[in-house]
Amino acid sequence: MSILQVKDLSISFGGLKAVDNVTFEVQEKSIYGLIGPNGAGKTTIFNCISRFYTPDEGKVIFTPGGDRSINLLDYPVYKVINKGLARTFQNVELFKMMSVIENIVVGQHSHIQTNFLIEGFKLPKVKREEERVKSKAIEIMKFLGLSGIENESAAAQSYGTQKLIELARALVSEPKLIILDEPAAGMNSTETKELAKLIRKIRDKFGTTILLVEHDMGLVMDICERICAINFGKKIAEGTPKEIQNNPTVQEAYLGKEDA
Amino acid sequence: MTTFLQNVIAGIETGSLYALAALGVVLIYRVSSVTNFAQGEMAMLSSFVAYTLWKNLSFIMGGGDLTYIVAFIGALIFAMLFGYLVERIFIRPALRGSLVGKMIITLGLIMIVNGTARAIFGTDTHAMRRAITRPSFYIGNLLIRPNAYFIIFLTLIIMFILFYLIRNTIFGVAIRATAENETTARLMGIPTKKISSASWIIATVLGAIAGILIAPATNVHTNMMADVHLKSFIAAVLGGFTSFVGPVIGGLIIGIMDNLVGYYISSKWRTVIVYGFLILILVIKPAGLFGKVTRKKV
Amino acid sequence: MAGLNSDIKTASKSSILKRRPGSYVIVGMIFLLIPIINLINPIFAHSTMTLLNRVVIFSIAALGFNILLGYSGQVSLGHGAFMGLGAYISAYLTMRLELPFLLALFLAGVIPMILGIGLGLVALRLERLYLAIATLGLGVTIQHVFLEWTEFTNGHAGLRRIPIPSILGFSFRQREYYLIMSTIILVCLAIFAYNFIHSKTGRALVAMRDSEHASQAMGISLFRYKLIAFSLSTFYVGIAGSLYAHLFRYIEPGTWGAELSLDLLAMVVIGGIASIGGSIVGAAFIQVLPRVMQNVPLLRGISNINFILTGIALILVIIYFPQGIIRQFVKLWNKLTYKKSVSK
Numbered sequence: 001m002s003i004l005q006v007k008d009l010s011i012s013f014g015g016l017k018a019v020d021n022v023t024f025e026v027q028e029k030s031i032y033g034l035i036g037p038n039g040a041g042k043t044t045i046f047n048c049i050s051r052f053y054t055p056d057e058g059k060v061i062f063t064p065g066g067d068r069s070i071n072l073l074d075y076p077v078y079k080v081i082n083k084g085l086a087r088t089f090q091n092v093e094l095f096k097m098m099s100v101i102e103n104i105v106v107g108q109h110s111h112i113q114t115n116f117l118i119e120g121f122k123l124p125k126v127k128r129e130e131e132r133v134k135s136k137a138i139e140i141m142k143f144l145g146l147s148g149i150e151n152e153s154a155a156a157q158s159y160g161t162q163k164l165i166e167l168a169r170a171l172v173s174e175p176k177l178i179i180l181d182e183p184a185a186g187m188n189s190t191e192t193k194e195l196a197k198l199i200r201k202i203r204d205k206f207g208t209t210i211l212l213v214e215h216d217m218g219l220v221m222d223i224c225e226r227i228c229a230i231n232f233g234k235k236i237a238e239g240t241p242k243e244i245q246n247n248p249t250v251q252e253a254y255l256g257k258e259d260a
Numbered sequence: 261m262t263t264f265l266q267n268v269i270a271g272i273e274t275g276s277l278y279a280l281a282a283l284g285v286v287l288i289y290r291v292s293s294v295t296n297f298a299q300g301e302m303a304m305l306s307s308f309v310a311y312t313l314w315k316n317l318s319f320i321m322g323g324g325d326l327t328y329i330v331a332f333i334g335a336l337i338f339a340m341l342f343g344y345l346v347e348r349i350f351i352r353p354a355l356r357g358s359l360v361g362k363m364i365i366t367l368g369l370i371m372i373v374n375g376t377a378r379a380i381f382g383t384d385t386h387a388m389r390r391a392i393t394r395p396s397f398y399i400g401n402l403l404i405r406p407n408a409y410f411i412i413f414l415t416l417i418i419m420f421i422l423f424y425l426i427r428n429t430i431f432g433v434a435i436r437a438t439a440e441n442e443t444t445a446r447l448m449g450i451p452t453k454k455i456s457s458a459s460w461i462i463a464t465v466l467g468a469i470a471g472i473l474i475a476p477a478t479n480v481h482t483n484m485m486a487d488v489h490l491k492s493f494i495a496a497v498l499g500g501f502t503s504f505v506g507p508v509i510g511g512l513i514i515g516i517m518d519n520l521v522g523y524y525i526s527s528k529w530r531t532v533i534v535y536g537f538l539i540l541i542l543v544i545k546p547a548g549l550f551g552k553v554t555r556k557k558v
Numbered sequence: 559m560a561g562l563n564s565d566i567k568t569a570s571k572s573s574i575l576k577r578r579p580g581s582y583v584i585v586g587m588i589f590l591l592i593p594i595i596n597l598i599n600p601i602f603a604h605s606t607m608t609l610l611n612r613v614v615i616f617s618i619a620a621l622g623f624n625i626l627l628g629y630s631g632q633v634s635l636g637h638g639a640f641m642g643l644g645a646y647i648s649a650y651l652t653m654r655l656e657l658p659f660l661l662a663l664f665l666a667g668v669i670p671m672i673l674g675i676g677l678g679l680v681a682l683r684l685e686r687l688y689l690a691i692a693t694l695g696l697g698v699t700i701q702h703v704f705l706e707w708t709e710f711t712n713g714h715a716g717l718r719r720i721p722i723p724s725i726l727g728f729s730f731r732q733r734e735y736y737l738i739m740s741t742i743i744l745v746c747l748a749i750f751a752y753n754f755i756h757s758k759t760g761r762a763l764v765a766m767r768d769s770e771h772a773s774q775a776m777g778i779s780l781f782r783y784k785l786i787a788f789s790l791s792t793f794y795v796g797i798a799g800s801l802y803a804h805l806f807r808y809i810e811p812g813t814w815g816a817e818l819s820l821d822l823l824a825m826v827v828i829g830g831i832a833s834i835g836g837s838i839v840g841a842a843f844i845q846v847l848p849r850v851m852q853n854v855p856l857l858r859g860i861s862n863i864n865f866i867l868t869g870i871a872l873i874l875v876i877i878y879f880p881q882g883i884i885r886q887f888v889k890l891w892n893k894l895t896y897k898k899s900v901s902k
Contacts, residue, residue, distance in 0.1 A: 096769075542684055
């Protein structure tokens with residue numbers, strides 16, 4: 001069954017249609033790819049799903065568990081993670097002033113049941129909650145191979161590590177669906193292969209559905225079970241990696257772009 | 261009806277001066293993304309220079325119009341130099357700093373300029389002469405104050421020159437390009453540093469003109485610009501920092517409202533009422549009346 | 559210039575005063591030796607005791623302002639007026655309603671906080687740049703109310719004979735006792751701040767300042783946390799206003815203008831943004847500066863030299879030490895003791 005249904009999504013910027021009537025569906029526990037050449041509107045779709053943009057038309061139906069469906073468009077951006085959808089950013093957005101573990105702990109913000117008053121008086125509950133989220137963060141760090149840098153500055157880490165920290169921050173909220181914005185950007189082919197392995201591992205271990213927005217075809221073809229191809233804001237094809245690879249419209253879209 | 265008209269004209273008079281000062285604030289903001297909170301204090305210092313020149317020259321040249329014009333021009337030359345120096349000494353070292361950091365620098369500048377002015381000129385209040393000293397007269401029931409019309413006329417001319425410069429000259433293109441994207445503009449060969457200097461010079465001169473022209477009403481003292489400055493800022497916010505026409509209209513709205521509320525509702529509470537109303541407008545239109553809400557790139 | 563928000567991380571871990579609340583208690587106790595010794599054997603003049611009281615009171619205000627500016631990254635230019643509000647409320651409650659001092663002190667924090675929430679609901683919808691301007695207008699408006707609402711404030715003439723605070727019959731008439739009381743309040747408020755800053759709330763504030771996008775994606779409501787920072791800061795500032803009113807026993811509208819708001823900002827920036835110890839160092843710097851300048855031969859003659867120097871210090875710190883002087887002290891200290899500057 002599907003965990004995410006994007007229906008008739010449209011948005012324009014200053015009269016220009018960036019996304020035009022896009023519809024697709026992501027199955028639970030699958031790895032789904034959203035591809036397209038630069039400027040095709042992938043990231044815009046991504047930002048509509050994660051509620052940074054509000055589309056002009058359409059619905060984003062999210063079914064995080066069982067049969068309870070919600071339209072994400074009914075919720076403000078900061079409530080999305082609480083519904084079970086976490087995201088990363090194309091250009092890593094870490095909290096530069098914080099240590100690595102603090103960054104990851106922020107991912108559990110909406111799971112922590114304290115407020116400034118009980119925190120200020122340091123009631124026992126605060127300590128319990130802090131310990132709970134810290135150990136959860138440490139567990140995720142271990143899973144991603146980040147152990148040992150807990151108290152180092154997040155900003156001082158290498159680009160690849162920063163991407164992993166961002167992934168950890170999203171994972172720690174125990175999302176049902178995690179959406180990754182160009183995770184392979186800026187990586188060489190070895191690193192990309194490692195990433196592919198890691199994404200599969202996340203899905204297998206946590207049962208998380210993964211929606212991938214990618215410019216790089218290699219990674220997508222490697223791990224995605226289904227792919228939706230976008231060009232000029234419109235869906236041009238949907239299917240398995242094989243079908244997408246052999247689709248003449250997709251080939252044209254990519255080759256045409258490369259020629260220019 | 262005539263009192264109403266009278267109040268509106270008085271409102272346009274002060275409002276056009278708020279607009280002038282607001283244009284300076286917006287110009288600097290657009291070009292170097294600095295919110296210059298010291299604009300008012302800098303204008304105060306220029307007004308003191310104008311006053312001091314006028315007073316001292318009166319002994320040599322007599323109290324005629326020529327003395328006033330010389331003092332006025334002298335103060336503008338001072339303002340140009342002053343704006344240039346402030347940009348070079350305080351703003352340029354912080355060019356790549358954060359927005360808040362640059363804002364704080366101008367707040368520090370308030371302290372330095374105001375403190376220096378008090379140290380040099382003292383805390384006394386001085387009366388400044390009007391630009392046009394011809395007495396007021398009536399046409400029918402309407403009181404005509406030549407100075408008010410002169411101020412409105414002069415600010416209109418200045419604004420037209422400014423808008424012409426921005427819209428139709430190479431200089432204007434350079435300013436707009438720098439405002440749009442400093443890095444790209446620099447890479448395209450626009451001397452962004454010179455543009456930044458120029459914007460500070462122009463803005464300081466605009467502030468000085470507003471200060472000198474408003475001085476007969478407020479008198480010359482070290483706190484003369486506090487109120488004017490705040491109103492010009494709110495004019496800029498009201499109009500929207502992203503437009504050049506907006507602040508002018510914002511300034512006029514504030515000037516007219518201030519006069520009408522003061523006359524018809526309560527002169528005691530007018531500041532409170534006017535600010536309250538303006539904050540309400542901003543809640544409805546957070547980017548100002550003419551500002552564009554930009555969708556931030558994620 | 560590195561900007562307001564960069565490489566705090568190296569410094570924040572090693573700052574002496576930041577390590578744990580226990581150290582606030584120790585530092586506070588050591589500081590309290592001054593008034594205690596002075597009670598037994600007066601070494602310091604009355605005016606020095608007043609000065610130390612001022613330092614402590616403005617430390618509380620600066621601490622509150624730092625929650626807003628340092629941790630959440632919002633600029634307010636109206637907090638001087640909120641401090642005045644605390645002062646007037648406390649004076650009114652103890653003079654007219656004859657409430658006990660501690661209750662009045664508490665309400666002097668809570669009422670500005672409630673007002674802060676109400677105004678914040680409106681003002682915090684504005685962009686960051688506009689907030690500074692809106693709060694500047696707000697400050698002027700509140701100051702205007704102080705002047706005009708004479709039944710409550712006695713207008714221009716100010717309120718005189720504000721009661722000497724007493725708790726359970728013990729009167730804090732002497733400056734030494736007053737200092738002990740205000741220091742204890744400061745330590746309590748600093749620990750309170752430390753606690754919530756190092757929990758969910760503080761992380762949300764810093765996250766919001768560092769990246770609005772990422773913090774929203776992590777479930778942080780920007781509006782909610784801006785409002786929390788704004789209201790908490792007005793609480794602290796209100797408490798400081800109350801302590802000010804009962805120390806000098808006289809308040810007038812002129813004290814609470816833009817100049818005070820600028821001073822608060824200078825304290826936080828010079829001392830060290832996003833640092834509790836920095837707030838205190840900054841407050842001490844701004845309060846002690848006038849006293850030091852009185853004794854400098856040439857500069858003494860210039861009236862307002864303090865205002866000018868504060869402005870210069872503010873700009874120099876922003877350009878050269880954007881982390882504030884406390885972190886320079888810490889760096890220096892670490893160098894002297896050969897400690898690693900980045901602690902694990």
